[in-house]
Amino acid sequence: xxxxxxxxxxxxxxLLVLARITAATMASRADFDIEEIEDLRLAVDELCLSVVGGxxxxxxxxxxSVDEATIAITCELDQSGEPDDGDxxxxxxxxxxxxxxxxxxxxxxxxxxxxxxxxxSKRRSRVEH
Amino acid sequence: MTDDARRPTxxxxxxxxxxxxxxxxxxDELVTEHIxxxxxxxxxxxxxxxxxDDLVQVGSIALIKAVDRFDPxxxxxxxxxxxxxVIGELKRHFRDKxxxxxxxxxxxxxxxxxxxxxxxxxxxxxxxxxxxELAESIGVSQDAILEAIEAGQGYRSSSIDAPGQRDETLADxxxxxxxxxxxxDERSVLAPALAALPERQQEVVRxxxxxxxxxxxxxxxVGISQMHVSRLLAQSLARIRENLAQER
Numbered sequence: 001x002x003x004x005x006x007x008x009x010x011x012x013x014x015l016l017v018l019a020r021i022t023a024a025t026m027a028s029r030a031d032f033d034i035e036e037i038e039d040l041r042l043a044v045d046e047l048c049l050s051v052v053g054g055x056x057x058x059x060x061x062x063x064x065s066v067d068e069a070t071i072a073i074t075c076e077l078d079q080s081g082e083p084d085d086g087d088x089x090x091x092x093x094x095x096x097x098x099x100x101x102x103x104x105x106x107x108x109x110x111x112x113x114x115x116x117x118x119x120x121s122k123r124r125s126r127v128e129h
Numbered sequence: 130m131t132d133d134a135r136r137p138t139x140x141x142x143x144x145x146x147x148x149x150x151x152x153x154x155x156x157d158e159l160v161t162e163h164i165x166x167x168x169x170x171x172x173x174x175x176x177x178x179x180x181x182d183d184l185v186q187v188g189s190i191a192l193i194k195a196v197d198r199f200d201p202x203x204x205x206x207x208x209x210x211x212x213x214x215v216i217g218e219l220k221r222h223f224r225d226k227x228x229x230x231x232x233x234x235x236x237x238x239x240x241x242x243x244x245x246x247x248x249x250x251x252x253x254x255x256x257x258x259x260x261x262e263l264a265e266s267i268g269v270s271q272d273a274i275l276e277a278i279e280a281g282q283g284y285r286s287s288s289i290d291a292p293g294q295r296d297e298t299l300a301d302x303x304x305x306x307x308x309x310x311x312x313x314d315e316r317s318v319l320a321p322a323l324a325a326l327p328e329r330q331q332e333v334v335r336x337x338x339x340x341x342x343x344x345x346x347x348x349x350x351v352g353i354s355q356m357h358v359s360r361l362l363a364q365s366l367a368r369i370r371e372n373l374a375q376e377r
Contacts, residue, residue, distance in 0.1 A: 033257035102212035
């Protein structure tokens with residue numbers, strides 16, 4: 001079974017809750033244990049932060065996919081429709097990267113067409129129930 | 130102040146030496162060199178309803194544990210290993226203590242019960258439980274469990290934000306504007322520079338970096354707008370940097 005869910009959010013800090021809830025709900029459905037879900041919630045915060053940073057405008061696009069025992073999340077910041085007013089995300093915080101490193105199995109980041117993107121994936125430890 | 134001065138790298142040989150000698154002095158050095166990491170991680174959790182000082186304490190104890198347990202042969206960087214250990218302890222602390230200020234009573238109670246049930250089921254199963262297992266054990270829906278987790282580690286700042294103060298960035302909310310936290314850690318160096326600031330700026334800097342409040346929280350506390358807090362902080366830090374630069 002493979003499921004993909006996409007979220008598109010204006011850059012507003014109070015909407016981050018939707019990313020956490022989506023991640024937690026999908027991980028729970030895929031039989032991740034509660035510790036792994038809590039790790040994932042923290043990692044999603046940091047993933048978004050590492051892409052959005054201090055930006056105040058734009059759209060965050062998140063894609064969550066679950067495949068067997070792995071959940072993968074990508075996060076992209078799109079500022080293409082925004083006036084060029086110097087509102088930039090800034091460099092990702094090294095603590096964010098370190099946190100993601102400690103919380104998930106794989107992660108990475110790149111930048112294409114001026115859009116910043118970061119992704120992570122986490123496998124559940126439990127084999128089968 | 131460079132990055133290197135804040136976070137000295139620790140050569141692998143020292144970890145290997147500590148793993149065999151367990152030398153107390155070396156241990157203290159290793160702990161001291163990484164205490165900034167524990168503080169920064171604690172700061173990351175500071176908007177979630179628990180006093181910053183408590184979090185720093187929890188984080189520091191976890192760091193000591195990490196130094197004691199770190200195995201240099203496992204092929205993991207110490208900072209990665211320590212980050213995992215410190216977050217683990219902070220999460221546990223929240224599970225035992227913390228919940229969102231505004232969560233409905235029903236959710237608060239469920240969150241507390243959740244903490245006990247996670248511990249009990251982990252014992253029983255020999256692994257952390259899943260959400261369906263928790264829901265069945267407590268007798269509520271899976272959605273309720275997920276709701277309680279979210280509410281339980283809710284972010285305090287949102288409850289205090291005055292209407293119209295929507296300028297908070299993700300970084301503000303997650304307590305991530307901490308590049309200066311490490312700097313303010315070195316209070317002996319900074320004390321004179323801080324004392325040279327006007328009173329209100331001193332207060333704002335103290336609230337931000339010593340008490341770990343967000344800009345919005347400071348705004349509510351001091352009775353000015355968040356944008357004003359942001360400006361005061363920027364001015365204060367610029368002046369501190371100037372003062373420090375002059376002393377060199």
